[in-house]
Amino acid sequence: MQIGTVxxxxxxxxxxxxxxxxxxxxxxxxxxxxxxxxxGTITEQWYQQVIxxxxxxxxxxxxxxxxxxxxSPVAFARAIGNPVPGFPDPLAGEPHGREADELAPAALNxxxxxxxxxxxxxxxxALSALPDEWGNLWRLAESQYMSDAQxxxxxxxxxxxxxxxxxxxxxxxxxxxxxxx
Amino acid sequence: MLRWSGTESGTPAxxxxxxxxxxxxxxxxxxxxxxxxxAIGGWDDAALTAARNRLAVAxxxxxxxxxxxVVANFEMMTRxxxxxxxxxxxxxxxxxxxxxxxxxxGGFTSAR
Numbered sequence: 227m228q229i230g231t232v233x234x235x236x237x238x239x240x241x242x243x244x245x246x247x248x249x250x251x252x253x254x255x256x257x258x259x260x261x262x263x264x265x266g267t268i269t270e271q272w273y274q275q276v277i278x279x280x281x282x283x284x285x286x287x288x289x290x291x292x293x294x295x296x297x298s299p300v301a302f303a304r305a306i307g308n309p310v311p312g313f314p315d316p317l318a319g320e321p322h323g324r325e326a327d328e329l330a331p332a333a334l335n336x337x338x339x340x341x342x343x344x345x346x347x348x349x350x351x352a353l354s355a356l357p358d359e360w361g362n363l364w365r366l367a368e369s370q371y372m373s374d375a376q377x378x379x380x381x382x383x384x385x386x387x388x389x390x391x392x393x394x395x396x397x398x399x400x401x402x403x404x405x406x407x
Numbered sequence: 408m409l410r411w412s413g414t415e416s417g418t419p420a421x422x423x424x425x426x427x428x429x430x431x432x433x434x435x436x437x438x439x440x441x442x443x444x445x446a447i448g449g450w451d452d453a454a455l456t457a458a459r460n461r462l463a464v465a466x467x468x469x470x471x472x473x474x475x476x477v478v479a480n481f482e483m484m485t486r487x488x489x490x491x492x493x494x495x496x497x498x499x500x501x502x503x504x505x506x507x508x509x510x511x512x513g514g515f516t517s518a519r
Contacts, residue, residue: 240450265489267516273492290490298483305447305475307459336492348493349484363487370480386466386473387440394432395444395474397425399481402448406515407488407495 227316229258229289230296234310236262237297253281254289261293266404273336284325284355287337291359298366326355349407371396422509436466440474447478 232250236242236259243249245264248256253276260268277283303310326340334348338355345351353360367373371392376382383389400407424432424441431437439462446458463471487493495503 238450261486261490265486268489269516270492287491290487293490294483294486297486298479301447301482302475302479305443305455305459305478306472307456334494334496344496348491348495349488352487352491352493363483366483367480370476370483384473386470387477388434390432391434391436391440391474392477394424394434394437395440395477396481396484397422398428398441398444399448399478400485401425401428402445403482403485403489404515405485405488407485407493 227313229254229292230313232258233262233293233296234300237300238304238310239263253279254285257281257286257289258293261290262297266406270336283338287353287355288359290337291353291356291362295359295362295366298370302370322358324356324358326357329355422506426509436462436470439465443471443474444478447475447482 232255242263243259245260245267249259250256257276260272273286276286300310328341329338330341330343332339332343332348332351334344335352337352339351340354340357343351353363364374372382380389383392387395421430421433423429424434424437428441428445430441432441434440439458443458443462446455449455459471459475462474466474
């Protein structure tokens with residue numbers, strides 16, 4: 227909840243801290259902050275620095291999963307002019323800690339992924355070390371954009387935007403966010 | 408992906424709309440879509456309201472809402488890519504070189 231709250235507030239902040247500032251003095255929250263607000267400034271060097279300081283690589287992956295599943299509905303609500311949705315109540319009990327059966331280092335990502343690595347696109351395998359985060363990501367992608375099966379057909383659309391119009395939005399958003407990938 | 412899907416659908420894409428935010432990409436409502444994506448990417452609420460209204464008036468409320476969903480999806484996917492160091496296979500570099508140069512993305516910090 228704290229990570230999601232930091233991500234939401236960082237995304238909406240009117241006067242954010244610059245990317246090199248770690249405003250919380252807490253590795254998990256600082257990673258969430260930078261990813262939510264300054265994602266295009268994250269480098270492999272910074273990832274390695276945070277891991278060297280003691281964060282487990284799968285903790286990093288989980289933070290990415292929480293941040294992206296928070297930002298997406300917040301961005302949508304803001305875009306259409308609706309109130310930003312609140313968070314659901316936390317569930318009772320301990321975290322389940324579910325991981326992929328076997329992990330592997332990846333050539334196409336900094337983070338470990340489900341084995342075998344590099345058999346699919348890097349963005350597809352990115353969260354695969356943690357199946358529930360991976361599932362959240364692709365459920366959101368299917369509802370907001372399209373499923374893998376729909377992606378294979380360049381003429382598929384929702385009946386509103388055409389595929390080229392969707393890709394224009396995707397491309398310009400990626401360019402504005404200075405996302406190399 | 409824009410160039411590919413544009414060719415398949417018979418609507419060729421003009422990459423200036425992606426690279427510089429100029430023009431309409433050769434697409435219906437293209438200028439309104441680019442302005443909407445840029446306004447979501449910025450933090451000026453008045454500019455976002457204006458861009459939202461302009462798109463909704465031009466293309467309809469349902470179209471604007473679906474456009475917002477697509478942008479929200481790429482607010483998510485760009486962070487997945489940036490947060491996990493997503494890369495293309497080295498063997499595809501030659502195929503992407505022209506497009507990367509046109510989009511001027513090689514100098515992005517996220518490429519490091």
